Amino acid sequence: MLETVVRLHSPPGIRNWVDIETYFASDGNLMQLFWLPKRSRPANANLLPTRRISLHIWDTMVNKLKLTTFPSPLTPIAALKYLIPNINLQIWNAKGITTIEHLYFANSLRRFEDLPTSQYYTYLQITHFLTYRCKNHTP
Numbered sequence: 001m002l003e004t005v006v007r008l009h010s011p012p013g014i015r016n017w018v019d020i021e022t023y024f025a026s027d028g029n030l031m032q033l034f035w036l037p038k039r040s041r042p043a044n045a046n047l048l049p050t051r052r053i054s055l056h057i058w059d060t061m062v063n064k065l066k067l068t069t070f071p072s073p074l075t076p077i078a079a080l081k082y083l084i085p086n087i088n089l090q091i092w093n094a095k096g097i098t099t100i101e102h103l104y105f106a107n108s109l110r111r112f113e114d115l116p117t118s119q120y121y122t123y124l125q126i127t128h129f130l131t132y133r134c135k136n137h138t139p
Helices: 002-009 017-025 029-035 049-065 077-082 090-094 117-133
Strands: none
Touching: 029 049, 029 077, 077 090, 077 117, 090 117
């Protein structure tokens, strides 16, 4: 019955739950939200009920089992857009810097001397965030 309701009210081409989930996941924000502390997630995240439940289960398990702390080395760098205002990370992702761990070398922040001048401010924003707002963070 639920499948019938979806079929009747879905735009053409979107006919089952997998298509709907895939459509709403196209921005990739769920994978970013998993790694953010619950209090830092955007309140207006447009998530389907299944995704909300997935986040709830993650939050429950991460706390009970002490799975990770923020920021984890596996945190996608794109998740920083929820924490650092007006940050643009497209070039960083294109250069293969996709997680927090890519910002470190031998337990210290990389220098990135070869960064284009246009990205230096972004680098300063990220290093400030990781150094001062996450004081107890060690890579």
